[in-house]
Amino acid sequence: MKLIEAVQLSKPHCHLFCVGDDWQSIYGFKGSDLKIFEEFNAGREGTTSFQIAKNYRSFPHIVGRGKWFIEKNPRQIKKTVTSGLTTDPSIAAKFPFDFITWQQMTDRLNEITESYSAHKIKIFLLGRYTSDYPDDIFAQLVTAGAQAHEKSVILGKTHIEFSTIHGSKGLEADYVFILPPAKKSAEFPSLYEDDPVMNLVMPKRDNFEFAEERRLMYVAMTRAQKQVFFVLRGQKIDANESIFYCEIHDYLKSLHQDNQSSS
Numbered sequence: 001m002k003l004i005e006a007v008q009l010s011k012p013h014c015h016l017f018c019v020g021d022d023w024q025s026i027y028g029f030k031g032s033d034l035k036i037f038e039e040f041n042a043g044r045e046g047t048t049s050f051q052i053a054k055n056y057r058s059f060p061h062i063v064g065r066g067k068w069f070i071e072k073n074p075r076q077i078k079k080t081v082t083s084g085l086t087t088d089p090s091i092a093a094k095f096p097f098d099f100i101t102w103q104q105m106t107d108r109l110n111e112i113t114e115s116y117s118a119h120k121i122k123i124f125l126l127g128r129y130t131s132d133y134p135d136d137i138f139a140q141l142v143t144a145g146a147q148a149h150e151k152s153v154i155l156g157k158t159h160i161e162f163s164t165i166h167g168s169k170g171l172e173a174d175y176v177f178i179l180p181p182a183k184k185s186a187e188f189p190s191l192y193e194d195d196p197v198m199n200l201v202m203p204k205r206d207n208f209e210f211a212e213e214r215r216l217m218y219v220a221m222t223r224a225q226k227q228v229f230f231v232l233r234g235q236k237i238d239a240n241e242s243i244f245y246c247e248i249h250d251y252l253k254s255l256h257q258d259n260q261s262s263s
Contacts, residue, residue: 001036008044019052022077023070024219026166028212034075056084057172058225061097068251070218073211085225099230099237099249105177106140108229112175113158123160124173126220128188132179133162165220176224178217180233180241188242189213210243217244 007014022037041047055063060083067081100108112123125134138146138153141160146153152161163171165178181188189210208214221228230245237249 001033023079024169024215026169026212026216026219037077038075051079053080053082054084055081055222058222059083059085059087061087062222062224062226062228065097065248065251066218066222069221069248070214073208073214075208075211076215097228097252099232099245101232101235102180105134105229105231106137109137109141109155109158109160109177110144113155116158116174117156120157120159121175122173123158123175123177124168124171124223125160125162125177125179126165126168126223127162127179128165128181128190128216129183129186130164131186132164132182134179138162165216168223169219172223172225174225175227175229176220177229177231178220179231188217189244214244 004016004018007016018040020037022034025032025034025037041049058066063081063083067079070076071078109123112121125137127133133151138148138160141153141155142148144155146155146160151163152159154160161173190213230248232245233241237245
């Protein structure tokens with residue numbers, strides 16, 4: 001932002017075109033500041049903002065649920081976002097937007113691979129931390145005939161890759177599996193607080209609890225074109241599993257109840 005302001009001061013008649021998404025602002029630890037988005041037009045005569053309102057990556061159910069999730073943070077800029085894709089009903093029926101256990105993950109990966117045996121597809125296994133690398137899952141897939149590569153395996157024509165959520169930003173896959181933290185002491189959303197001395201050099205943080213972690217989960221969910229799977233650490237969903245998991249599960253439950261009532 002300081003570079004843009006310097007350019008404007010040195011070249012008053014220059015034209016600038018800037019692209020960004022406050023919903024995906026996940027680099028607060030590097031100094032990212034939501035004020036850049038919120039106050040971009042302030043004091044800049046003739047500035048016009050446009051919304052990129054059509055998502056051509058994800059099917060409508062992912063776009064809609066992602067929008068619901070991110071807009072719970074009151075600081076996020078409200079947008080009317082829709083999908084440019086038409087949902088294939090068979091996909092939603094066969095692979096529901098759902099929660100699965102760690103033990104069920106290998107079976108689900110094999111099911112997807114077999115269903116798309118004639119097509120190249122990509123699957124992300126996304127972790128909040130680098131320590132979430134799923135050694136045992138990849139070992140099982142290699143035993144089943146997958147070819148091992150660095151942080152990924154290829155099973156038939158399916159490319160299954162592990163990445164941190166931060167590392168996946170800007171990328172996409174057909175399916176996304178969001179992994180639970182491998183370390184029992186780790187959580188998603190992260191409960192760790194920065195050292196107070198960081199407040200002297202970093203932008204003022206959101207007052208809304210876990211605001212940046214919410215944006216991080218939003219980024220994870222919206223890497224997928226077709227479906228998202230939330231992998232459980234245990235056998236059931238509870239507050240100890242993840243605050244976000246509970247929130248999303250309750251929302252999906254309410255959608256299901258509303259659909260049953262309307263039918």
